[in-house]
Amino acid sequence: MDRWTENEFQRVARTTRISTRTLDACKDVLVDGMSNMAAAAKHKMFAPQISRAVTTLREKQAEQMKFASIRKESDEMMQYIASEVARHLFGQEFETTLAQPGCSYEGPVVVQSKGYLVQKVGRGGVLHNVAAFDNLPQLQQTLRIDYDAKGNLTGIAQVNPQEKSAKDLGR
Incomplete structure (x- = not known):
């Protein structure tokens, strides 16, 4: 499992609604290389809770990487922008x-x-x-x-x- 940098972690964490306490535990796992069990013990949490949050963060990272790979002026990016504006207007x-x-x-x-x-x-x-x-x-x-x-x-x-x-x- 590859480690994330502090900047990568912060960029992805900002896009979630994961609590600060859970994010701290996830940072220990993803940035510092701590095991889920050790992070759970340190933060007095359940390991599955940390595991679910780590999975969510990895999915968000993959989503961000997908859209970063699309050229700014590409047709897909223009569709995405129009769709996101509509989502912000209508939910x-x-x-x-x-x-x-x-x-x-x-x-x-x-x-x-x-x-x-x-x-x-x-x-x-x-x-x-x-x-x-x-x-x-x-x-x-x-x-x-x-x-x-x-x-x-x-x-x-x-x-x-x-x-x-x-x-x-x-x-």
Whole structure:
């Protein structure tokens, strides 16, 4: 098992909600090379508790390393940024997916980042590549966005939410 540096540990620890006491024990394991049992005895904790926290820290480190390996300007990074902005607006459970060929999406545009915009559709969001748009839609504009079977953008139409709700009610 390779040891972490103090800086690596602090960078990863900041991204968790692990208690200070448990983090101190994990630091003894990951940075100082102490066994889980010895750290548990030192901090008057249970070894499985430390083991779970160490696993969480290792998973966070792997996640950070994954995103560090993605080039800043890559398509994946732009998707990630747009998705994270949407999560911060609507909560961590807000899921985004890429627009799919042959589909139509209706809802307001809620995020516009460098490479992608997010359209709120139902309880989640759809990522649309801004390169496909001639003119970028405004935020909060409710649109119907259509794609053909090859994934090409074929239509963008503004939808008036009041007209839609009246139509849905059978008026």
